[in-house]
Amino acid sequence: MDDQARLFAEQLRRIRLAAGVSLSELAKRVHYSKGYLSKIETGVKPAGADLARRCDAALDAGGELVSLVEHRGPTAADSDGRHESWDGEVWMLNLESSGSSWFNPVKRRDALASGAALLAFGLTERHASAAAQQETTIAGYQNIFEQHRLIGQATSPALVLPALIAQTHTLRGLAKATRSPMREQFLRLASRYAEYVGWMTQEAGNDRAALWWTQSAVEMANAAGDLDLAAHSLVRNALIALYRDDAARTVELSRQAQADPATPVRIRGLAALREAQGHALAGNDKLCRQTLDRATRLLETVNSTDGMVLGTTAVSSIGPMVKGWCLYDLGRPAEAAEILAEEITHLPAVSRRAHARFGARLALSHAAAGDIDRACTLTHKVLDSAELVDSATVRFDLRRIGRTIARWPSRSSVRDLQPRLTTALHAPAF
Template sequence: MAVDPAFGTALRRLRSDARLSLQQLAELSNVDKSHLSRLENHRRAPGPQIAKTLDDVLGAGGELLRPAQDPHPTPSRASTPTWTVAFDPDGSGRLHVHDDDPAVVRWPRPGIADLHTADLLLNQLATLTEMGRWHGPATVLPSLVSAGRTAQAMIGDMPRMASVAARFAEFAGWMAQELGDDQGARWCTLHAAELAAAAGDDDLTAYTHVRLALISLYQSDAHRTVEHAVLAGADRRAGPRVRWLAALREAQGHALGGDDRGFQRALDRAREWGERTTDHHRTPPLGSGTAADLTLVTEGWGLYDLGRYTEAASTLEAGISRVGGLTNRSAVRFRLRQALACAAADDIDRSCDLVDGLLPAIIRLDSATIRADLAAYARVVRRRSREPSVRAIQPGLVAALHRHHGRAA
């Protein structure tokens, strides 16, 4: 909608006549002060609802409605609203159905936090974590951000909430990476590190380096992968689980860089820490999987990067049987890596059978990291495109590679 200067001029005059400041008018009309300023300075055109609200508040008798009328209304606007949720630093916020309209709902800062509140939020995080293992990241990210922001707003009442908020931020970073947004993943992870450090949560502070290592791993940056993993593993304040996960990530970094000896040393260290890792942990645990299964499949992952394809395929097969059902994100990820190893080892029929069974789950999970491995797989089998097994999966392979955020491109 074009900006008609008559509206802003009339609004400023009527407000001045009513002896109201911008802040006072904002409070009376439930329209943001900054938005009112843009209206008065002809930088934003008002929507019909906001014009009516201001006309009523100022008793303008319809004067503000005439310049706000749109000679070319957009019929789809009312049927396809854009919902915008904004949070203030204290946790208060507002919901706008349209940018040009006043807030539909406003809420104050959250109530006083206590131990029960923290436990309830952690239970919510556990539920979202489980959803994230079975569904695409877009399913859980909005709830993650909202609940994490609520926890952060309560830190002043209860310092433990910094640790709770950090857990939400860390998982939001993982989901951002699954969307293919490495910049967002890194920001959320660094934010989690700040919150965890403020809370004195040594385990989570160290674990953020494990997450940064994973971001680097999928960027094919072996050096940074190892660098972050070593920082996490060298933190003596971190518990056995975090140091086990750090050693696994270090092993993957060495394998990516072609360092077989470094890979084996880190893997041996992972086994040592894995033996000291207990499955009795707070909810939800940092990272995924248990020591027995994840160590084995990570070994298979590294063997593939080192070019030892036959060993990789058999090791992954042994480890995957302990991970769980094929609709789980981790199982799909490692089974696809097994398919890659089989294809590279010229076991093309077994490879295609594996991928054919994974394609529905890959589409539903809508994971950028899994799709990256699927693209690598497509490149490997392209040279065998005339074989019947490859031709049979080609349509599904193309469809899965061209999915984005849960929707067909």
């Protein structure tokens, strides 16, 4: 028995007995078998984060049990996404005849040595200036960006990333070849493209590339005098920490994003929501609810229809959706399911990525609450969207659904779902 398992076993038994709850009753509350919980209490098996959250909520332990289970934080190799200096890099985008593609920023001298760019397209200052003087140029690239965001809500990242990267590169080139104030306009637009590329690469399963693109977006925005994206990047990086089950890092980055009162209210509101998710992951019910309330107060004052807005555009009322998300992590899956079921009905039908993401969390909540047949029915619906959008973050919750329903192998609904779920979980990573 390792020290962590022993300590958790001792504290679980102490808290359970102090609450006057039998092992059988606890098993009913958390939807695990009595035999399995007995192995946890004797230290034979280590407790996972999911079980710790459920026991914590069932026994009103105030986060004490959750704190005893280590969360997997980012490794040193993944900490900032930039282990090489790519200053003065050449962007290499390889397009295969099969439709697949890959991207890599490399040192200019390495690209030249490899014989890259056999077909060169020169963007001269004269060409850039001529394009910049046309009123339709910026507006056209902004319209293209908005259309790609719509496409990205319903398709795989592989279908939008090559075009997004190419457009980002073009805008970066226009910015280099023009003078103020057009330079700043092109840089700002390029930064929005790059930020969205970062989100799509995370959805494709490449966190390191997501961090690199987000940082590149910040650098371009800063050069344009737009400091808002720097704050938003902290919210984006906090999301990566959240999916790594790193509660402390999620809260830390989210609080940094809220530190400057000059930061736009919408970004501070989104940061507060992310902070609440971090508190929920840590099992801190009180702080989570307080932070959700603060986020609500901030976001209810925002009314932006700007197509260049940072953050989610598919979910019109993100606060209640995040509250449902948090309740699952707080070990209250039945409450989470009730809220998520209502909020999902307000999602646009075309937002397949959002339907898959929050639908998976809804199905997971039903599974955790012991409603296995309902969870399986919902998971089939989630897979209808997930198979289209090819989302790494959705697969994160689908794996948890798979582990949860595996405890009911004799259920016909489980046997019917498992082959399709297994196929979806083995989709190739970007």
